[in-house]
Amino acid sequence: MQVYDYLIIGSGVAGLNAARLLPKDKKVLLLCKKSPWECNTFWAQGGIATAVDEEDIAVHIQDTMTAGVDYNDKKAVEILSKNSLSSIHDLIQAGLKFDLNAKGNLAFTKEAAHSRSRILHADGDATGRMIHMFLIEQFPHEMLTEAVVSDLLIKDGICYGAQFFTKENKQRTVYAHNTIIASGGVGSLYKYHTNSTAIAGEVQGICIEKGIKLKDMEMLQFHPTVVKGTHFARKPLLSEALRGEGAYIVDEDNKRFLFDYHKDGELAPRDVVSRAIFDYAKKHKKGIFLSFESFEKNFFKKRFPNIYANLKDLGFELPFERVPISPAFHYTMGGIPTDTDGKVLGMKNLYAIGEAACTGVHGANRLASNSLLEGVVFSKLAVEHSLQNNFKISHENYTNKIKSYIRNQEIDKPIKDNLRRIMWDTAAIVREEDKLKQSLKTIEEYLQQEVGRLLYLRLLTAKAILEAAINRKESLGAHFLIRNEA
Numbered sequence: 001m002q003v004y005d006y007l008i009i010g011s012g013v014a015g016l017n018a019a020r021l022l023p024k025d026k027k028v029l030l031l032c033k034k035s036p037w038e039c040n041t042f043w044a045q046g047g048i049a050t051a052v053d054e055e056d057i058a059v060h061i062q063d064t065m066t067a068g069v070d071y072n073d074k075k076a077v078e079i080l081s082k083n084s085l086s087s088i089h090d091l092i093q094a095g096l097k098f099d100l101n102a103k104g105n106l107a108f109t110k111e112a113a114h115s116r117s118r119i120l121h122a123d124g125d126a127t128g129r130m131i132h133m134f135l136i137e138q139f140p141h142e143m144l145t146e147a148v149v150s151d152l153l154i155k156d157g158i159c160y161g162a163q164f165f166t167k168e169n170k171q172r173t174v175y176a177h178n179t180i181i182a183s184g185g186v187g188s189l190y191k192y193h194t195n196s197t198a199i200a201g202e203v204q205g206i207c208i209e210k211g212i213k214l215k216d217m218e219m220l221q222f223h224p225t226v227v228k229g230t231h232f233a234r235k236p237l238l239s240e241a242l243r244g245e246g247a248y249i250v251d252e253d254n255k256r257f258l259f260d261y262h263k264d265g266e267l268a269p270r271d272v273v274s275r276a277i278f279d280y281a282k283k284h285k286k287g288i289f290l291s292f293e294s295f296e297k298n299f300f301k302k303r304f305p306n307i308y309a310n311l312k313d314l315g316f317e318l319p320f321e322r323v324p325i326s327p328a329f330h331y332t333m334g335g336i337p338t339d340t341d342g343k344v345l346g347m348k349n350l351y352a353i354g355e356a357a358c359t360g361v362h363g364a365n366r367l368a369s370n371s372l373l374e375g376v377v378f379s380k381l382a383v384e385h386s387l388q389n390n391f392k393i394s395h396e397n398y399t400n401k402i403k404s405y406i407r408n409q410e411i412d413k414p415i416k417d418n419l420r421r422i423m424w425d426t427a428a429i430v431r432e433e434d435k436l437k438q439s440l441k442t443i444e445e446y447l448q449q450e451v452g453r454l455l456y457l458r459l460l461t462a463k464a465i466l467e468a469a470i471n472r473k474e475s476l477g478a479h480f481l482i483r484n485e486a
Helices: 013-021 056-067 074-082 084-094 127-138 202-209 240-244 270-284 297-303 305-313 370-389 412-426 433-447 453-471
Strands: 003-009 028-031 142-144 148-155 158-165 171-181 220-227 248-251 288-291 323-332 350-352
Touching: 003 013, 003 158, 013 028, 013 127, 013 370, 028 171, 056 074, 056 084, 074 084, 074 370, 084 127, 084 370, 127 370, 148 171, 148 202, 148 453, 171 370, 202 453, 220 240, 220 270, 248 270, 270 288, 270 323, 297 305, 350 370, 412 433, 412 453, 433 453
Parallel strands: 003 028, 003 171, 028 142, 171 350
Antiparallel strands: 148 158, 158 171, 220 323, 248 288, 288 323
């Protein structure tokens, strides 16, 4: 029986950085649900936040807390910021090249809710892609693609490994001394989202099954500026960095209405901007656009080359044309509860890092560009803790029966499509308790049907989101509740 030292689930920044930091003599297997680049990291246009220097750490902490409406775990935020400088330095020393300014120094830019410029970019608006490609090049271990995790082998607080579907739809079991979940958030539960279509919350559903209660699942972030009107499942994102450098949001009459909602206008926190767009469009029945008229063309093409090319393919000539926008699901602040070393609470050798985890670092609303930083910082802490702990399983102790699952059923597609619709309609930017309860009832009815394994897990995660939203009776950050009239 082959036992790996580490099993990593997910090929985004958190999973790949953990793999990079694990010694080459460790036997490591990384599972990708699809291909390695089918992850949110690859599509991240924005940059990676970091404290600029020691003096900026306290300010970065405060900005993160303010964006998170002080619902954050302050210890986790302090760990994030205090480790940011060394984490970025480590990546640079390993060979990752960030964009530089005219003087040859790191080029820091500004984004919404940051009180100063502290965002680093790589290749302009392709930071996630460049980090991902760099980490793939550094990857020294075994990787298996099109491996869809269907179960975790958990008994008495120990994770013995995982079960997964192969490309050929066969079921395999892998044992490991340590398992690291880095599978991302829940984007594909929503009709409109910016995530990779591989991100669907199935591993969160497995955790629920195993008695690991998810935390803060009502705290879901909706990005305010995605291109409206495309037919793609994953909606094209218009990075926060655009507004940080001068783009602004207008209605069809070119009115900058966001200042009616917040003193910082376009640079207000994401939850505020998304709700303002939603509210204004509903009240005034007007189209909403992102305007680039403050940009000079050559600068725009150089600073945002990929956005320029992608929008040109869609028929827009930037920066001369406005682009129709609307909010879409973007990021999961909640997730699998862990301590600040990334270890899942109540478990001895199971870790969760990146968007799949909930350390409390983001509170009720993530500060822009803290996500890539979180993946880098907490993957390092999880690896260091696991190496120090040096936990070993005895796979013979896992006496639970290995189950056989049916991956998909014929009834799955219409249920999956309706799940995405009802989550968007009732558990999105604004929520009403009665509608949340009706959606929960529908999800519970679906769970009683003979659906495939993957849809079943998605339904469990959707149920957790709805229950969390119902249980939080007051609006907070990204959770905005409309009171039903008496």
